[in-house]
Amino acid sequence: MRYMLSYDLMETLRNANQWYGATALSMASYPAFAAIPNPMLNWMAAWGEVTERSFQRMVAKPDWGIHTVTCEDGKDHLVEIDKVIERPFGDLIHFRVSGRKTQPRKVLLVAPMSGHYATLLRSTVKSLIENCEVYITDWHNARDIPVSAGKFDVEDYTLYLVDFMKELGPDTHVIAVCQPAPLTLAATAYLADIDPEAQPSSLTLIGGPVDPDATPTDVTDFGHRVTMGQLEQTMIQRVGFKYKGVGRKVYPGLLQLSSFMSMNMERHSKAFSEQIARVSRGEATDHDPHNRFYDEYLAVMDMPAEFYLSTVERIFKNREIGANTFTVAGRKVDIGKITDVAVKTVEGAKDDISAPGQCIAALDLCTGLPEEKKASHVEPGAGHYGIFAGRSWRNNIRPLVIEFMNANTRKPPKAAAKRPAKPQAAE
Template sequence: MYNMFAYDFTETMRVTNQWLGASAQALGSYPVHGLAPNPMFRLLSAWGDVTERSFDRMVARPDWGIDTVVGEDGRDHVVQVEKVMRRDFGDLIRFRVQGRRESKRKVLMVAPMSGHYATLMRSTVTSLLPDCEVYVTDWHNARDIPVSAGKFDIEDYTRYVIDFVRELGPDTNLVAVCQPVPLALAAVAWLAEHEPAAQPATMTLIGGPVDPDAHATDVTDFGRRVTMGQLEHLVIQRVGFKHAGAGRQVYPGSLQLASFISMNLDTHAAAFRDQIMRVAKDEAGDHDRHNKFYDEYLAVMDMTAEFYLSTVERVFKNREIARNVFEIDGQRVDISKIKDVATMIVEGEKDDISAPGQCLAAIDLLTNLPAKKARTHLEPNAGHFGIFAGRAWRDNIRPLVLDFIDSNAGRPATRRPANANGEANNGVVDKPAPTGSGPTPI
């Protein structure tokens, strides 16, 4: 009950701050203050506006917001999100583009389960839609999943990826970003050994901790400093009675958000201070640069306790993937069994979450993969967010990934930009993430 009290206390503090922000915004906006103009009232209202919005977004599930995509005919085509597979802890969804010929490129984006929703990949999905049929793993918030649904750890996560790839077929091009990279690698290895006919055509691994010890970061250092007992005692809580998952043990998204922000507190503090001043001067917009970024960044979800703890223990501490000793149901998954799946590794030179070398370690495990089927790319001056959703992705990495897919399918490259500026971003504005704001410090 203590852990449940802690969870509800955190939610109480969030609601209280949201209420204080709304109250301050209303108080500072009374017309009567115009009789005695004072900048204090504008600042009070601006502080309340930013505060209320920020704390409200923490429990809001962002919408994908991908309504149309430009087709080969130059027209906008409506995009509909369809659920291909429904599971307790996550769905396989498809972005179906209406009224266009189906693309030969079928891409499965394996999204992180690391505190943010899969919508963190919105700009990545948007950039791929003009040229691909895009499917995404859409993970659910653990607080909304009843205890009766059972557990969900990294073995279950790997099984989900296996099932999704099996559902889509062998012409699938798997793209895993950050946290799921080692588990996606294990899923493909399992298929290679047990169901080779269901293997994906290609696998692109972007900025993930295959071997966390390859290059130390604040994330890996934290994993080394704390014991599993300390971690469980400090961060695991039980979902309160307000939610469908009441009683489920989770690693709360609020704690994950706190760890994100603490990695570069000065940057975030300056961003919010500047936004308050812009609101006070009537220079801010509902969908301005700040709000676009933080509406997504502040929207966090809980992870099941067993998933979080098993990730720390088995991927970071014991390095089971890096040592090629990972098991599912007591059966070893041998990564060297991958012989036919063309693999591309992408890293960012300035990635402070999964530093260069951590993802590249996958190449050393693919001992039976022909050299001609392996490709690596280190993006200069790119941080963690940039290599899958920022300018580095759109300008450099995305074209490389599409060319890699085509070359291993025996097709000439046919990629094209989605707008007149030559950028396949469908109008998405580049949002540089503050240092340490990547999707997974676990």
């Protein structure tokens, strides 16, 4: 499946299903048929509408959709998205709120590169932008990156994070969500070794597999069951001629999506059947709960093959982060060298992807960090998505994270220059 034919076949099937949906919608909506009411035509049009929308969303990057925010002054302020750093595989972007003072908390959200776009954290951004300066890693779809841009594996990902942290400065609070948690921890330790003054003020790790073997799940078991050769032969394909990244080896987003869907096929089938019924009755809207969820869920991106394979091998199989043996560019990364960055872990009690225990393992690895700078929280009843989006995040977890930031904030670089050589985090 490594060749372009396999990649183009998947894209052809997606394109064909989108066309089938559009055709069914057009035929069943033919004006002359309105004179002869027929429930089957209504159902056919509804099926076509849902099908076309679903398959069309699979290749479209969702928009952030954050145009205004209501600030503490009670006024709506425009939100502009600025690119702070532009790189081939991902950018650092800033949600700049026009007409308000710079907020005291500078937050870097590290989005996962696990098949979905950074817009998966849209609600997280919205909840923080009200009283924080929010930055986020905006990873690019590998199919759109020319082969001439080179490779991108877990070490390159870590070095990207190092550069982003250096750019934002030591008064930054970093929040890593899910997959990037172990690599963000490694990037912080790397900074602690080569440039201690550039370390962030705090680091919050949310539902990430720092030590996958601490509490095994189906995801971690899969990493142990298959060999790297099997993964490369069955999961890796080359981008077809339709995209700029033609010839690049990737783990296709459509293949990842099929894996996601198969885990809860009955639930997804029921959701789509009910949506078709709602559309046929005229009860559905463009932004109803079904469309809001699946417009994001179905929008998938390709991952560079070397990033996917190195993640499975080094993070899950070899446990290089969990065993504190990770190396970057030939340099040993010792997580114990983190001595003055406050670290907090957040886990969901019902998380079946990164089960409780996998993320909190980060605190045991921070052997050089005082206990008063360590914190953890397990959210009762929350699943994987609930710990960074939804009611659990808004009502329970976000206030705790904000409180943790406030208790561990360094002064901005200019103010810090007036202090002794090594700034300490405020208690």
